[in-house]
Amino acid sequence: MDTKNKIFVVIGSVALITAAGYGAVTLLSGGDRPSYVATNSVSTTNSSTASNTQTTNTTATTSSGDSSTATSYKDGTYTASSSYNVPHGGQNSIKATITISGGKITAASATNSYTDRESAMYIDSFNSYVNSDATGQSLAGYSPSRIGGASLTTYAFSNAIDTIRAQAKA
DSSP: OOHHHHHHHHHHHHHHHHHHHHHHHHHHHTTTOOOEEEOOOOEEEEOOOSSOOOOOEEEEOOTTOOGGGOEEEEOEEEEEEEEEEOTTSOEEEEEEEEEEETTEEEEEEEEEEOSSHHHHHHHHHHHHHHHHHHTTOBTTTOOOOOGGGOHHHHHHHHHHHHHHHHHHBO
16 A cells, blocks of 8 residues: 555544544533423322321432431322423423322323334333332432433433422422
């Protein structure tokens, strides 16, 4: 191989490595990340005893164990919605329903609305695992991560959980 071709191969390799590095940095830094918009449609149904309608307030301590940062949550069933953009230009939405008792999640479900076939696959997988992922977790410390391999749906679900935390505070 002559000198001109060697220089071309080296420059091409450097350009390829630079492009791959830039793509990795963009991916890891969240570049071109879809926008997520949480909606304000939240409904609350508090649990009650058979003899009266008084709600039970519970305290959940954050992971630091510091009682000064404890958060109280009202037992009940809460619903919140969140919308998110998908890579092919569509917009999906999720309605999360969480039941809380004693500061812990006792049930979780989601209803999804989507516009493309690719989303359907991820959402089906998400729906299969969301209850088992959330049930038994402390509401204060629950941070879902790629439930059923559905990262965008999980992120929107996490936004809905944040809304529910705010609504359930005692």
